[in-house]
Amino acid sequence: MEKFPSTTDGTGQVPQVPQKLHITEVPTTIHNWHKKLNWLGIILTVLIPLYGMIEASRTPLRYETAIWSIIYYFCTGTGITAGYHRLWSHRSYNASVPLKVYLALVGAGAGEGSVRWWAKNHRAHHRHTDTDKDPYSVNKGLAYSHMGWLVNKQNPKRIGQTEITDLRNDAVVMWQHQNYVILMLCMVLLLPTAVSGLGWNDWKGGFVYAGILRMFFVHQATFCVNSLAHWLGDQPYEDRDSPRDHLVTALIALGEGYHNFHHEFPSDYRNAVRWFQYDPTKWLIWTWCQLGLASDLKRFPSDEIQKCQILQQQKHLDQEKEKHNWGRPIAELPAIEWDEYTQAKSQGRLLVVVAGVVHDVTQFIDEHPGGRQLLASGIGKDATEMFYGGVYNHSRAAHIRLEELRVAVIRGGCEVEVRKKVHNDQGL
Incomplete structure (x- = not known):
């Protein structure tokens, strides 16, 4: 007879004792x-x-x-x-x-x-x-x-x-x-x-x-x-x-x-x-x-x-902000060359560049508070100075409306037009 009972299951392994479940x-x-x-x-x-x-x-x-x-x-x-x-x-x-x-x-x-x-x-x-x-x-x-x-x-x-x-x-x-x-x-x-x-x-x-x-x-x-x-x-x-x-x-x-x-x-x-x-x-x-x-x-x-x-x-404001249309994010806009932008005018497209961002004002030009002619004068050009106080220091509402109209960005930024002008003046 064994002096003490065996602690194995015959295979040499110690059997697993099932844990008692809690009443819950x-x-x-x-x-x-x-x-x-x-x-x-x-x-x-x-x-x-x-x-x-x-x-x-x-x-x-x-x-x-x-x-x-x-x-x-x-x-x-x-x-x-x-x-x-x-x-x-x-x-x-x-x-x-x-x-x-x-x-x-x-x-x-x-x-x-x-x-x-x-x-x-x-x-x-x-x-x-x-x-x-x-x-x-x-x-x-x-x-x-x-x-x-x-x-x-x-x-x-x-x-x-x-x-x-x-x-x-x-x-x-x-x-x-x-x-x-x-x-x-x-x-x-x-x-x-x-x-x-x-x-x-x-x-x-x-x-x-x-x-x-x-x-x-x-x-x-x-x-x-x-x-x-x-x-x-x-x-x-x-x-x-x-x-x-x-x-x-x-x-x-x-x-x-x-x-x-x-x-x-x-x-x-x-x-x-x-x-x-x-x-x-x-x-x-x-x-x-x-x-x-x-x-x-x-x-x-x-x-x-x-x-x-x-x-x-700020978290609540951001949540409220997401409920509104703020225009397509700049990071998601396609990049176009300056020449593509200027040629769009001859194709009848009403595009305006402000701070390197291209905006389609086709649906807005007749609603422009300053009149159609004033907005039309910026088509195909860099209207950044015009928008930021050169003609009129636009309101916050105007900035928001402008963001809703953006469609592309200028590759290289607005300085492209300025750089081209300088190069032409210098005969380069």
Whole structure:
């Protein structure tokens, strides 16, 4: 007997062990559909909020609880925007340890996963925007980018890989990641409930409104950045990918709605560069800097930002320009000799040369604003000086009209006629 089982298939070759397919790669059937759902995501984003809405229908909303819910909404919301997003995902500024701890705690109160998990996915989103490696690509549908990616299981092998060494080396990030479940329960439910209960004896109101429903609204605001910000608005900096700028998304997501700017300049601590644009997260980070809690606020040079805008505007202008007839491109025109051009007049062809380009004015001569006779005086000659101010300094519209009439170029350029005259004068 063999002491150990053979590792070959009898031919000396090690047999290939078939890899187990991920559930997302298996066809959906009546027996496995439930295995394709991310039940943790469903519980957090669908079932618990649904329960909160049912309880809200039979729980009076007290004034104090409403105020507290709004305050805690901004605290946990900026935990995501200023903490998870701009600090840890993009390193757009440095934060002191106390500020990091605060952001890690209120970020946990948003109920959107740990910093490490959230930032890893977000970096993949930026690196692989609108591709299959984008965890919440809008190309898979608006609903998918909003919540579908959370309620359905994803194949981790298909999500783009990103570098997160800095996150692993951050003590606050790893502390939060390792203790996330207990921190989430405390910050999502226990803290808002305790504040309402101990503060004005509204335990249930705090649990329902400041806890569950407040988390639901923070979720939806964040999800809008993944979906709405890739669907609604303008693209003033770049239009190769889907991110867009829009005030509505900015109002919903605490300033994160200027998403076209953000994807073009991701390490800028701002999402909005104009003073009047709504970006409370930017103002909050700036305030922390004044208080000594934050430092090294990164800003892209305004000149680089303006260059991107100019190039994008030029791209739109070029696209509009292509919709119009600008005449046959000079590079595609046939080249003719000067003698061929001058002989065309005797053949009854109405040709005029301006700057070395031959134009057929047959259909235009009777429409010429200066009269037929003036235009006819340039036929068979070099009318460059006449066109460029010798007789009349023609308008831009005239230049455009002239481009539509070009039919050939003079081989050697207009200087041919001048050169021939000089040679004749010199007896050459």
